[in-house]
Amino acid sequence: MFFHIVLERNMQLHPRHFGRNLRDNIVAKLMKDVEGTCSGRHGFVVAITGIENIGKGLIRDGTGFVSFPVKYQCVVFRPFKGEILEAVVTMVNKMGFFAEAGPVQIFVSNHLIPDDMEFQSGDMPNYTTSDGSVKIQKDSEVRLKIIGTRVDATEIFCIGTIKDDFLGVINDPAAA
Amino acid sequence: MSGEEEENAAELKIGDEFLKAKCLMNCEVALILEHKYEQLQQMSEDPMNQVSQVFEKSLQYVKRFSRYKNPDAVRQVREILSRYQLAEFELCVLGNLCPETVEEAIAMVPSIKTKGRAHDDEAIEKMLNDLSLIKKFE
Incomplete structure (x- = not known):
């Protein structure tokens, strides 16, 4: 799910950036430093949308750098366990398939794909029901439920399932 | 990390910080990101x-999965859903997935049926009807 939240960060700035453009410089550096990063707590920072306030700078002992506490609003993407969302399939193999929902990767193991769907290899590997009416392949759109998340320093990785009511393929590129 | 263990969106356990934060539907994110992208283009x-x-990935994603394209419709969806005493998170899941039946809505957002909340099937059905009307007249 996407959220609009307020975060705070201490920005360290070299004195050469001071002057009338100080504020612009702080904001530019903040965008460069923060946009595109990911933390386990807040998820992926997609875009900064506004600055709430920039506090008084504090000179660091010994270096001359000044740190400014900056409060900013941003759009973040944070997946939750139990959340249901739509995703695009990016890769299919006999272990299951990978899907992407925005910046996050989700793996759906073949144990969590309905039992009536069989893996078919070939140049377009896919999972298909026995009557061939439903097919999951690259670029299919699926609705899935996140059942687990793993967080490391710079990435969030999810495990999903489509073995539940109202989950599964919502749009098949081959059928369209 | 005990907080991490208990996280479960189906029961609306998403941490205080996110529960109080403003959630965004995909269509709203699309408007924000496209606006920002245009600014960069200039x-x-x-x-x-x-x-x-x-x-880049988020922009592609929200463009692909936006149910409502025009800004007025997006505003209406939020306005209509906000009449139903939903949590922000529930509101956005419904707005994103647009379930068609009451059963589907409850499967997508199990927390609307938990004890002590005033959502009977009729109220949910009315809400889904209102939503599909916006889609029709967009």
Whole structure:
């Protein structure tokens, strides 16, 4: 799910950036430093949308750098366990398939794909029901439920399932 | 990390910080990101080089999965859903997935049926009807 939240960060700035453009410089550096990063707590920072306030700078002992506490609003993407969302399939193999929902990767193991769907290899590997009416392949759109998340320093990785009511393929590129 | 263990969106356990935060539906994110992208386009020749991969992927994703395209419809969806005493998170899941039946809505957002909340099937059905009307007249 996407959220609009307020975060705070201490920005360290070299004195050469001071002057009338100080504020612009702080904001530019903040965008460069923060946009595109990911933390386990807040998820992926997609875009900064506004600055709430920039506090008084504090000179660091010994270096001359000044740190400014900056409060900013941003759009973040944070997946939750139990959340249901739509995703695009990016890769299919006999272990299951990978899907992407925005910046996050989700793996759906073949144990969590309905039992009536069989893996078919070939140049377009896919999972298909026995009557061939439903097919999951690259670029299919699926609705899935996140059942687990793993967080490391710079990435969030999810495990999903489509073995539940109202989950599964919502749009098949081959059928369209 | 005990907080991490208990996280479960189906029961609306998403941490205080996110529960109080403003949730965004995909269509709203699309409006925000497209606006930002246009601003970047005016400032430089090659805006795709300026943005992070996270931004690019999110923009593609929300464009693909936006149920409502025009800004007025997006505003209406939020307005209508906010009449039903939903949590922000529930509101956005419904707005994103647009369930068609009451059963589907409850499967998508199990927390609307938990004890002590005033959502009977009729109220949910009315809400889904209102939503599909917006889609029809968009």
